[in-house]
Amino acid sequence: SYVLTQPPSVSVAPGKTAIITCGGNSIADKSVHWYQLKPGQAPVLVMFYHSDRPTGIPDRFSGSDSGNTATLTISRVEAGDEADYYCQVWDTKRDQGVFGGGTKLTVL
Amino acid sequence: QVQLVQSGAEVTKPGASVKVSCKASGYTFTSYDIHWVRQAAGQGLEWMGWMNPSSGNTGYAEKFQGRVTLTRNNSIRTAYMELSSLRSEDTAIYYCARVRPAMNAFLDPWGQGTLVTVAS
Numbered sequence: 001s002y003v004l005t006q007p008p009s010v011s012v013a014p015g016k017t018a019i020i021t022c023g024g025n026s027i028a029d030k031s032v033h034w035y036q037l038k039p040g041q042a043p044v045l046v047m048f049y050h051s052d053r054p055t056g057i058p059d060r061f062s063g064s065d066s067g068n069t070a071t072l073t074i075s076r077v078e079a080g081d082e083a084d085y086y087c088q089v090w091d092t093k094r095d096q097g098v099f100g101g102g103t104k105l106t107v108l
Numbered sequence: 109q110v111q112l113v114q115s116g117a118e119v120t121k122p123g124a125s126v127k128v129s130c131k132a133s134g135y136t137f138t139s140y141d142i143h144w145v146r147q148a149a150g151q152g153l154e155w156m157g158w159m160n161p162s163s164g165n166t167g168y169a170e171k172f173q174g175r176v177t178l179t180r181n182n183s184i185r186t187a188y189m190e191l192s193s194l195r196s197e198d199t200a201i202y203y204c205a206r207v208r209p210a211m212n213a214f215l216d217p218w219g220q221g222t223l224v225t226v227a228s
Contacts, residue, residue, distance in 0.1 A: 030212065031211075031212035031213075031214075033214040033215070035153070035215070037147075037153070041220075042203065042217070042218040042219060042220050042221055043145075043153070043203065043205075043215075043218045044217075044218070045214055045215065045216040045217075048214040048216070049212075049214070054216065086152065086153050088153075088155075088214070088215070089212070090211070090212045090213075092211075092212075094170065095167055096155060096157075096167065096168075096169045096170070097143065097145075097155030097158075097169075097215075098155065099145075099152060099153040099154065099155060100152070101152045102152040102153065
């Protein structure tokens with residue numbers, strides 16, 4: 001099965017840049033989506049098709065990919081960005097969705 | 109605005125079944141798929157399956173094959189997820205989400221989640 005690997009945690013000071021990675025075999029060839037999950041709230045789409053931002057998501061959020069790694073970058077991090085972030089792709093061979101294990105972003 | 113509203117929390121026993129509903133508003137219900145995802149306490153997101161409200165076609169994650177059934181009632185714009193033979197490990201928040209019926213599409217928006225607790 002297709003596996004996505006994320007670091008369990010990332011910590012960053014306010015105003016700095018957070019980089020959250022998502023590793024997968026030839027992930028750059030897939031469509032990668034990113035979700036933000038805060039306690040007690042529904043998940044929110046923050047990036048789709050690698051680097052497209054939904055309406056309402058600040059331009060501090062950006063996405064990129066290369067080879068086996070997709071990256072979600074959050075610039076000028078704010079306290080409100082503290083959340084769990086998940087990457088997601090579609091495993092076309094098994095015709096099912098796949099999520100990474102999630103990364104907890106802590107704003108120091 | 110596009111919204112998915114799920115049914116309330118459920119407490120049920122091992123071996124029983126649970127059925128969670130997801131009511132859609134703000135868009136044409138039959139034009140988008142509904143996917144289901146769950147999150148157990150302290151765990152990550154886990155994709156369970158999808159349903160196309162127009163055709164009724166479904167697809168399930170291998171892990172849940174035979175235990176999960178996705179259905180819908182188009183007249184009331186509502187999708188359902190039924191999980192059977194429940195065990196304590198099925199205690200989780202269950203989410204529905206809208207997905208454009210296209211290859212590699214994304215989940216947006218999501219329902220608010222339904223907590224299902226399985227305990228004897």
